[in-house]
Amino acid sequence: MSGASSQPPRPRSGNRRDEAARLAVLHAADDLLAEHGFSALTIEAIARRAGVAKQTIYRWWPSKVEILLDTLIEDSRKRLPVPADNPTADSIRGYVHDFARFLGDDPAGKVLLALIAQAQHDPGTAESFHQRYLAPRRDQERDMLAHGAEDGQISPRLDPDATIDALLGPIVYRALTGSSVPGSLVDTLVDDLLRPRPN
Structure with missing residues (x-):
């Protein structure tokens, strides 16, 4: 699996993450997928729905697939x-x-x-x-x-x-x-x- 340069290949172990923001991203991705489907699901839309910066998501996850x-x-x-x-x-x-x-x-x-x-x-x-x-x-x-x-x-x-x-x-x-x-x-x-x- 490909990952961001210095990050582990999967985001499971990020102890310094804000847990509320992490859960908000997961729930936002879940909801948006149900509403609009996979092809219309974007990191930008997830960030907007979760109320977090797009850069924050990319620090934690390399792609929308990993979020899902x-x-x-x-x-x-x-x-x-x-x-x-x-x-x-x-x-x-x-x-x-x-x-x-x-x-x-x-x-x-x-x-x-x-x-x-x-x-x-x-x-x-x-x-x-x-x-x-x-x-x-x-x-x-x-x-x-x-x-x-x-x-x-x-x-x-x-x-x-x-x-x-x-x-x-x-x-x-x-x-x-x-x-x-x-x-x-x-x-x-x-x-x-x-x-x-x-x-």
């Missing part, structure tokens, strides 16, 4: 946590339902979809999105499935990566094409791919 990634990482951690401690069949099913709701109803879900779309024709976005968001979350989802299988909660029919793709891929596709994701679809995916064992 910070927004997505923080919001996903709060609103779409991956079940970690002793995941059950019910908690895994709940996670997949929550993922569908996140994409359909949460502003941060629009950020995720915008970054997926942008990554298709921008190699820099694709690399940063994979390194900062997709790979760490995929590791957590893999662990979730592994622990669930070890505890006898689920019996996946595919290898972990194929299972995650088969569970979440149809949900992402429907969200990208503007279709709703019925709960029955989620339940069918979970039942067919994970074969949760009754307690």
Whole structure:
């Protein structure tokens, strides 16, 4: 990932930053993306909405993609946590339902979809999105499935990566094409791919 000359490649660790200004930038980017879309989102507009100087944003983030990634990482951690401690069949099913709701109803879900779309024709976005968001979350989802299988909660029919793709891929596709994701679809995916064992 490319970054500003003397700054770290990602802005996560800026201890001297004003936290209120940082959050204002993240919220402004989130709101403006939802209102106007990715292509119309500019650093100038984010700075105006957040009430900070454009130069301040460039000191903290090298691009609007990195701002959106910070927004997505923080919001996903709060609103779409991956079940970690002793995941059950019910908690895994709940996670997949929550993922569908996140994409359909949460502003941060629009950020995720915008970054997926942008990554298709921008190699820099694709690399940063994979390194900062997709790979760490995929590791957590893999662990979730592994622990669930070890505890006898689920019996996946595919290898972990194929299972995650088969569970979440149809949900992402429907969200990208503007279709709703019925709960029955989620339940069918979970039942067919994970074969949760009754307690």
